[in-house]
Amino acid sequence: MKKLQEKIKVLIQLQECDKRIKAIIEKKNEGPAKIKALQGEVEEFQRELEAKKEELEQQKRERRKIEREIDDLELKKQKSHAKLSSISSNKEYRAALKEIDELEREKGLREEKTLELMEAIEALEEECKRLEEEYKQLQDKCKKEEKEILEQIQDLDQELERLERQRDGLCNQIDQGLLRHYNNLRGRKGGLAISPVIKGVCQTCHMGIPPQKFNELIRGDDLMSCPNCNRIIYWGDAKHFKELINSAPMDEG
Numbered sequence: 001m002k003k004l005q006e007k008i009k010v011l012i013q014l015q016e017c018d019k020r021i022k023a024i025i026e027k028k029n030e031g032p033a034k035i036k037a038l039q040g041e042v043e044e045f046q047r048e049l050e051a052k053k054e055e056l057e058q059q060k061r062e063r064r065k066i067e068r069e070i071d072d073l074e075l076k077k078q079k080s081h082a083k084l085s086s087i088s089s090n091k092e093y094r095a096a097l098k099e100i101d102e103l104e105r106e107k108g109l110r111e112e113k114t115l116e117l118m119e120a121i122e123a124l125e126e127e128c129k130r131l132e133e134e135y136k137q138l139q140d141k142c143k144k145e146e147k148e149i150l151e152q153i154q155d156l157d158q159e160l161e162r163l164e165r166q167r168d169g170l171c172n173q174i175d176q177g178l179l180r181h182y183n184n185l186r187g188r189k190g191g192l193a194i195s196p197v198i199k200g201v202c203q204t205c206h207m208g209i210p211p212q213k214f215n216e217l218i219r220g221d222d223l224m225s226c227p228n229c230n231r232i233i234y235w236g237d238a239k240h241f242k243e244l245i246n247s248a249p250m251d252e253g
Contacts, residue, residue, distance in 0.1 A: 196236025205229035
C-alpha cells in the first residue's frame with residue numbers, strides 16, 4: 001500500500017508540474033502576439049503622422065502654385081498697363097482697363113486664398129509637431145514594453161527548463177507502463193489524468209463513486225480509475241494526500 005501511495009504522490013506532483021508547464025507555454029506564446037500588437041500600434045500612428053505630413057505638403061504645393069499664378073497675373077497686369085499709352089481708341093482703352101480690373105480681381109482672390117492656405121499650413125505644422133512628439137513617446141513606450149515582454153519570455157524559458165528537469169526526475173520515479181497510462185489520459189482528458197475523490201465524489205467530473213469501489217479506494221490496495229471519467233483516482237480525504245491536494249488544487253474538466 002505504501003508503494004502505491006508513493007506512486008500516487010508522484011503522479012499528483014507530475015500533474016501539477018505539467019499544469020504549470022502548460023500555463024508557462026501559453027503565457028510565453030502570448031509574448032509574440034503582444035509584441036506584434038505593439039508594433040502595429042506604432043505603425044498605425046506612423047501612418048497617421050505620414051498622412052498628416054502629406055496633407056501639409058499638399059497645402060504647401062497648392063500655396064506655391066497660387067503664388068506663381070499671382071506672379072503671372074501681376075506680370076500680365078504690368079504689360080496691360082504698359083500698353084495703355086499706345087492705345088488710341090477709346091473702345092480699346094476701356095477694354096484694356098477692364099482687363100486690368102479683371103486681372104486685379106483675380107489676383108486679389110488668389111491672395112485671399114494664399115492667406116487661407118498660410119493659416120491652414122500653420123495649423124498643420126503645429127499638428128504635425130504635436131504628432132511627432134506623441135509618436136516619439138509612443139515609440140519609447142512600446143520599446144520599453146517590448147523589452148519587458150522579451151525579459152519575461154526569458155524568465156519563463158528559465159522556469160520552463162527548471163520544470164522540465166523536475167518533470168524528468170518525477171518520470172524516473174514511476175514505471176514506464178504507468179507513465180504511458182498517465183500521459184495517455186492527460187492527452188485525452190484536457191491535461192488532467194489523476195483526480196482526488198473527496199467524500200465519495202470525484203473532484204474532476206463531480207460524479208459519485210459507488211460505495212463498494214469507494215471502500216476499495218480507501219483500502220488503497222490497487223490503482224483505481226473513476227467509473228465515470230476513467231481518470232486515475234485516489235482517496236483525497238487521506239491525511240497523507242491532503243497536503244498535496246491543498247498545494248496543488250485540481251481544475252475542473
